[in-house]
Amino acid sequence: MSAVLRVGRQVRWYVRELTDEAAYDRHVAHLRAAHPETCAPSRREFERMRTDRQESDQRPGFRCC
Structure with a gap:
């Protein structure tokens, strides 16, 4: 089960970074630190x-359009 969760987290991270x-x-992390x-x-x-x-x-x- 932990391998499935680990893969799920990695996929989620990848999709969030890609999009x-x-x-x-x-x-927000930068603002809080700096x-x-x-x-x-x-x-x-x-x-x-x-935007x-x-x-x-x-x-x-x-821009595309």
Whole structure:
């Protein structure tokens, strides 16, 4: 049973990294470690900031549409 759980955790980790679902968790961990006085944004605020930053990037070919 433990091997099945271990494989399940590894698959979950891989999928979260592949889809960048873990970006918010990394951001919050960074804020807590480097800037403990700063309040972490909500997940919705984080996703909005990330989307705005991606859409404002002027590099050619960076966006798909």
